Amino acid sequence: MLITVTRTGGFAGRERTASLDTEYRSDGAELELLAERALSGERPADGRPVPDGFSYVVHVDGKLVELRDPYLTEDQRQPISTVLGEGA
Incomplete structure (x- = not known):
């Protein structure tokens, strides 16, 4: 599974994009599950x-x-952080 995250905004307003292929990662199955939850997770109205x-x-x-x-759930935050290289 290929997961790509693009982050924009923040104080400097810069854009950052990163991708991660879960196929050969030891935590690939967990990341895939979290990514699917992120897609189907709740978003505030x-x-x-x-x-x-x-x-x-x-x-x-x-x-x-x-x-x-600040509306991200933990299921959404974790794969975003991992893909952008800021998490686990």
Whole structure:
């Protein structure tokens, strides 16, 4: 499974994109499960951007979801952090 995350916003307003292929990772199955949960997870009806907050576009095998801080669930935050190289 290929997971791609694009993060925009924040104080500097820079865009960052990273991809991760789960096929040969020891934690691949866990990341795939979390990515599927991120796609199907809850999103608040009023998920308006907050000043200096991040926005994310998560692509998983042709499907995508748009998410925003501070409205991320832990199931959404973990694969985003891992793909961007900031997590576990």
